[in-house]
Every structure is written in structure tokens, then in C-alpha cells.
Amino acid sequence: MSAHGGGTFASAGVRRSLLALAALAVVAVLVAFFWLPRVKPDFVQGGLWDAICRAAGVPRNWSAAVPRDDAQASRVASVFTSTLAAGGDVGHGGTLALRCTMCHGARGVSSSDVPNLAGQYAEVTYKQLTDYKNGQRRHALMQGLAAGLSEQDIRDLAAFYAQLPRPSPAGPPTEVPKLVSVGDPMRNIAPCATCHGGIDKKPGSPWLDGMSQAYLAAQMQQFAEGARRNDTLGAMRNIARQMRPEEVDAVARYYATRAIIGHEGAAPEPAR
Ligand code: HEC
Ligand code: HEC
Structure with a gap:
């Protein structure tokens, strides 16, 4: 019972x-x-x-969340480095680049807050120009400029800038921000260095060393706010949203001081 x-x-x-x-x-x-x-x-x-x-x-x-009417993520969804590397005419790219020098520098390195293009991975320059052209990345000036470029022009510009020397690396950093080297698993932030170089390089991730601090911080902020949303699968938005303003400043300062502007000469790594 x-x-x-x-x-x-x-x-x-x-x-x-x-x-x-x-x-x-x-x-x-x-x-x-x-x-x-x-x-x-x-x-x-x-x-x-x-x-x-x-x-x-x-x-x-x-x-x-970000505004709904906005364009969805980039149409350059997956990056195809090998076909791109083969498709660009450096000579023609150099001619086209004469229109870009006043802002991006005679040799693709800018001393203002405009992003450097020298030694940038071809697939990155290709993707960003295509995203401006299609309106997936918003910037009145760059959208206007990119609208007039053909697919082949964009490939040629990407190939031209990829082979220009990057600014020389600065000495070893005194302090590497934790987010760069180990990230923060509790907030689901992967180390920046697993995509942006240092630990690993993921296709489509820009070379950041020597970019202006103000530019880097502004981009992170735009990702956080959803004003920039051309990153495939929200890779950068998901990270930037989790970061505190002082962390954004610290990583932007870190990458900005990794290279010496005005001392160009480091050969770009072979594109991967
Ligand atoms: C009048 C100034 C100006 C001119 C001319 C100009 N750019 Fe830009 N470019 C900018 C600014 C400012 C940005 C950053 C825009 C943003 O915040 O999205 C930029 C961004 C870019 C980016 C994105 C870089 C990155 O790291 O994400 C690429 C690629 C680029 N420009 C290529 C070009 C090319 C190629 C030309 C010539 C055909 C050109 N630009 C002409 C000002 C200029
Ligand atoms: C999972 C890979 C990944 C990680 C981790 C990552 N990024 Fe990115 N990041 C990207 C990709 C991909 C892009 C290009 C997005 C696009 O297509 O516009 C990007 C773009 C950026 C840009 C814009 C650069 C430019 O020239 O426009 C900045 C700044 C940036 N990341 C900073 C960081 C920082 C700082 C961290 C660490 C806190 C970080 N990223 C971690 C993949 C990553």
C-alpha cells in the first residue's frame, strides 16, 4: 500500500x-x-x-535594434579572396587612384582621420567599395564616389592598394588591451586578434594597424548603434554593442599606435 x-x-x-x-x-x-x-x-x-x-x-x-527599413547586411556575403586577387589590374588601379589621393594620401596612407588603404587586403577594399556602391555602407561622399566605379574598377583599385607598402610597425606595445588578445567570453567577445591579425586573420577583416584613432572609434560606435551594418552576420555589431566607451577608446588607441604614419615601407603580408 x-x-x-x-x-x-x-x-x-x-x-x-x-x-x-x-x-x-x-x-x-x-x-x-x-x-x-x-x-x-x-x-x-x-x-x-x-x-x-x-x-x-x-x-x-x-x-x-537597428532601424528596420535599413538595407540588410552586405551583398558581398562571403569573401572569395582567391578570385579577387587574380582579378585586379594594378596599373589601371593606380590611374583610378589619382582621384582618391587628396583624401587617402598619395600612397594610400592618410595623416588625417581618413582610413589608410595602403596594404589593405584586396578583399576588404573590394567589399567596402562594393558596399558603398550598393548603399549597404552609408557615407554620402564615399557612396557618391563608389557609384561611378565599375566592378572591374573596384577590383583594380583593390589590387592597387593591396600592394602599396603599409606604414612601418611601431615597436612592441607596452600594453595590449585584454579585448584584443583574449576577448571576453562572458560577453561573447572574441579577441580582436583572431580576426584582425595577430592570432589569426579572417577574410574580410580589415588591417587596422596605423588607422586613425578617431576613425577606428567612430566605426566601432557606428557598429554599436547600427548606423553601420554592412558587416556580414553582424560580426562587428555584436561585438561593438557589448563594449564600454572606455574600451572602445583603448582598442582604437592601441591599433592607431601600432604603426608609424610617415614611415612607410613594411611589405604587406600576402593576402589570404
Ligand atoms: C573627399 C575625400 C575622399 C575621397 C576623394 C575618397 N575617399 Fe574614400 N573615404 C573617405 C572617408 C572620409 C572615408 C570613411 C568613410 C566612413 O566613415 O564610412 C573613406 C572610406 C573609404 C574606404 C573604406 C576603408 C575602410 O577601411 O573601411 C575605402 C575602401 C575607400 N574610402 C576608397 C576610396 C577610393 C578607392 C577612392 C577613390 C576612387 C576614395 N576612397 C576617394 C574620404 C574620401
Ligand atoms: C569574428 C571576427 C572579428 C572579431 C573578433 C573582431 N572583428 Fe572587427 N571586423 C571584422 C570584420 C569581418 C570587419 C569588416 C566588416 C565589414 O565587412 O564591413 C571588421 C571591421 C572592423 C572595424 C572597421 C574597420 C574599417 O576599416 O572600416 C573596426 C574598427 C574593427 N573591426 C575593430 C575591431 C575590434 C577593436 C575588435 C575587438 C574588440 C574586433 N574588431 C573584433 C571581424 C572581426
């Missing part, structure tokens, strides 16, 4: 936990398929697996 009572009690408990588990699964499905895609329109863009992975690192201000 007591054994029977105990059995009923146990199976009721089991039934309760099974019900709770089922309810949890339903809630998870609702969140993943209905709520998240609504508050974050580009949520399912990268496929379900990406959606689930990104759900692991919920950005601080998710519901204040």
Missing part, C-alpha cells in the same frame, strides 16, 4: 517535470522563431544555427 502510494507520488513528479520540460521547449521555440526575428529583423538571416549561436550572447540593448 505504502509502496503503491510512493509509486504514484514518484510518477506524478516525473509527469510534472516532463510537462515542465515540454513547456520550456515550447517557450524556446517561440522565442527563437517568433520573438527574436521580430525584435531583431536580421536574426534568422544567417540560418537557424547562426541564430541559435548568436542567441547565446544577448546584446545589451537588443530590443533597441
